[in-house]
Amino acid sequence: MAFSRGMHLRTYSVLLLFIALKAIGNLSLAWGMKHLPAAGANPLSYIRAMLDPFVALGVVSLIVALLTRMVLLSLADLSFVLPVTAVGYVIAAFLGKIVLHEVVTAERWMGTILIFIGAALVGSTGEKSK
Amino acid sequence: MKWVLVTLMVVATVLSDLLQSYEMKRAGEQSVGARGLLRLLGMIAQRKFLIFAILCMAVSFFSFMALVQTEPLSFAVPASAASFILETVLAKFVLKEKVGAKRAAGALIVLAGVVLLGE
Numbered sequence: 028m029a030f031s032r033g034m035h036l037r038t039y040s041v042l043l044l045f046i047a048l049k050a051i052g053n054l055s056l057a058w059g060m061k062h063l064p065a066a067g068a069n070p071l072s073y074i075r076a077m078l079d080p081f082v083a084l085g086v087v088s089l090i091v092a093l094l095t096r097m098v099l100l101s102l103a104d105l106s107f108v109l110p111v112t113a114v115g116y117v118i119a120a121f122l123g124k125i126v127l128h129e130v131v132t133a134e135r136w137m138g139t140i141l142i143f144i145g146a147a148l149v150g151s152t153g154e155k156s157k
Numbered sequence: 158m159k160w161v162l163v164t165l166m167v168v169a170t171v172l173s174d175l176l177q178s179y180e181m182k183r184a185g186e187q188s189v190g191a192r193g194l195l196r197l198l199g200m201i202a203q204r205k206f207l208i209f210a211i212l213c214m215a216v217s218f219f220s221f222m223a224l225v226q227t228e229p230l231s232f233a234v235p236a237s238a239a240s241f242i243l244e245t246v247l248a249k250f251v252l253k254e255k256v257g258a259k260r261a262a263g264a265l266i267v268l269a270g271v272v273l274l275g276e
Contacts, residue, residue: 053225053230053233053234054230056221056222056225057225057226057230057233060222060223060225060226061225061226063226065226065227066219066222066223066226070215070219073219073222073223076222082222113238115234116234116235116238119230119231119233119234119235120230120231120234120235122230122231123229123230123231123232123234124231127229127230129229129230129231130229131229131231132276134273134274134276135231135232135273135274135276137270137273138235138269138270138271138272138273138274138275138276139231139235139270139274140270141266141267141269141270141273142235142238142266142267142270142271142274143270144263144266144270145238145241145262145263145264145265145266145267145268145269145270146238146241146263146267147263148259148260148262148263148266149241149245149260149263149264149267150263151259151263152257152259152260152263
């Protein structure tokens, strides 16, 4: 896909927006769910959980992130989108450690970095964009 | 329990993607205008695989909600990448797609990462 300068700027703005929305959505959802009683296997408990403001913010952010990703895919190829958005796995680990005060062991950091590299490699083949 | 939720989330995601891809290819090109979206909704109601794909999406999302409730976010999000492994295996053995060395290596690296996450 050939880009003009303006197109580049638009693509990277949408990309940043997608990464931010996904990170905020996951964080808010996790924060909200951790403060609710265990939902178990009843699907209704999950629908009820969506009434919690943090869970609701998480769900809305993730839905907007999904729509933003669709816009991103209309601007750039999947073989570009998949590898660069794989950075979200590393961001989630950082947010877990910094905001949720999770213990992230050396093995977990290593695992997350391997997942980032692996996902970027799978995505960069462009075989899914057929 | 965490691996049960990861497995449920990954299988439901991959199944949903597979069913959507299969049905949308059969349906042909769709538009995103108001009329196009209405047509799409009507089509979803008529095609049982698409209804099942949406159910799978709901199962995947509820599993993710349950996972972030009991497990750290730094585990739940990277673990969701395990879908790349299943997708690659299915692409090779079910869809009979040609899986290149780069994609196979990527899936193996993701697998090693998921194993390390569980340590």
